[in-house]
Amino acid sequence: AQSVTQLGSHVSVSEGALVLLRCNYSSSVPPYLFWYVQYPNQGLQLLLKYTTGATLVKGINGFEAEFKKSETSFHLTKPSAHMSDAAEYFCAVISYGNNRLAFGKGNQVVVIP
Amino acid sequence: DVKVTQSSRYLVKRTGEKVFLECVQDMDHENMFWYRQDPGLGLRLIYFSYDVKMKEKGDIPEGYSVSREKKERFSLILESASTNQTSMYLCATSIGTEDTGELFFGEGSRLTVL
Numbered sequence: 001a002q003s004v005t006q007l008g009s010h011v012s013v014s015e016g017a018l019v020l021l022r023c024n025y026s027s028s029v030p031p032y033l034f035w036y037v038q039y040p041n042q043g044l045q046l047l048l049k050y051t052t053g054a055t056l057v058k059g060i061n062g063f064e065a066e067f068k069k070s071e072t073s074f075h076l077t078k079p080s081a082h083m084s085d086a087a088e089y090f091c092a093v094i095s096y097g098n099n100r101l102a103f104g105k106g107n108q109v110v111v112i113p
Numbered sequence: 114d115v116k117v118t119q120s121s122r123y124l125v126k127r128t129g130e131k132v133f134l135e136c137v138q139d140m141d142h143e144n145m146f147w148y149r150q151d152p153g154l155g156l157r158l159i160y161f162s163y164d165v166k167m168k169e170k171g172d173i174p175e176g177y178s179v180s181r182e183k184k185e186r187f188s189l190i191l192e193s194a195s196t197n198q199t200s201m202y203l204c205a206t207s208i209g210t211e212d213t214g215e216l217f218f219g220e221g222s223r224l225t226v227l
Contacts (some may be wrong), residue, residue, distance in 0.1 A: 009153060021116050032213045043117075043203055043218035044156075090155065094214035100146070100171070101214055105155035 002027045002095050006104035013085075014112045019063075019078040021107045023091035026072065033074040034092040034101070035065055044090060050074065061085070086111045116140070117219035119204050125225045132191040134222050136204030143209025145187035146216065147171075147179065150201040159202075162187055163209065194226045 005024045013019050022089060025031060032051045036044040048059025055067040061084075065076045091104040120135035136145065146161040148171075157173030160179040163192055168179050176198060180188045201223050206215040 034215065034220075036216075041221075041223075043220045044205075044216070045218065046215060049213065049215060092216075100158060100161065101216060103156045105153065 002031065002093050002102045004091050004093050004102050004104035006091050006107055008106065008107060010108045011111065012110045012112055013081045015083060016080050019076070019081045019085060020107065021076040021089050021091075021109070022070070023065075023074045023076065023104060024072055025074060025091070025093040025102075027093055027095045029095045031095050033065075033067060034094075035059065035063070035074075035076050036090045036092060038088045038090065038106075047076070047089070072104045081109075081111050083113065085109060101112050117204055117206055117217055119202075119219040119222045122196065122220065123223050123225075124128045126194050127227065129193060130194050130226075132194050132224065132226075134189040134191075134202055134204075134224070136187045136219055138185050138187075138217075140206070140217075142206040142217070143184075144207040145159050145181065146205040146207075147177075147187070147189045148205065148223075149173070150203055152205070156203065157180045159207050189223065194224075196226050198224065199226045200224060 003026050034049045035047040037047045038044045050057045050067045058064045064068045065079045087108045090106045092101040094101045116139045118137045147159040148156040162168045162181040178190045204219040
């Protein structure tokens with residue numbers, strides 16, 4: 001079975017400060033990993049994904065994430081938060097051969113001016 | 114770009130009414146999904162379909178049914194709406210065979226049941 005843990009439903013960060021959202025997963029086979037972002041009153045859009053190859057993945061809007069197999073983690077970071085980063089962020093995992101994503105419960109990010 | 118269109122962004126219905134939520138995609142994707150999203154619970158899968166006329170239950174199918182008569186259209190049906198079905202409903206698609214599982218989402222339908 002596959003599952004995702006995101007701790008801290010609400011995350012506050014000051015404008016210009018580091019954004020760090022933690023994601024840990026469980027999967028019995030090598031996973032594909034995703035971060036999605038949801039802006040208010042919109043659907044989810046893909047921020048970045050890891051399938052194979054380089055473990056440091058760069059996404060849109062200056063975000064990146066690193067796949068660490070030994071830690072079963074896929075944490076999302078951005079060096080300097082912007083007001084436009086205020087949104088909800090979801091980590092998701094799918095295992096090869098499975099046909100559905102498992103989502104974490106999400107992190108609501110608030111950016112403080 | 115993949116476009117996933119949900120027919121209604123906001124709906125208000127009364128308890129006991131039959132509700133149809135429509136989703137149409139324009140990229141010939143094989144898989145289509147219906148999720149509901151509630152604060153603190155994340156996204157929960159209701160039903161999905163990997164082919165025309167095929168459907169599989171997700172994690173919370175009770176009180177819902179689906180229809181996929183054409184590849185591009187996937188409908189979610191609430192036979193008799195109840196207040197605990199007030200939620201945000203999200204439709205999503207993925208390519209299908211041998212894809213990575215990446216989902217493409219519609220903008221959501223916010224349903225309020227009074």
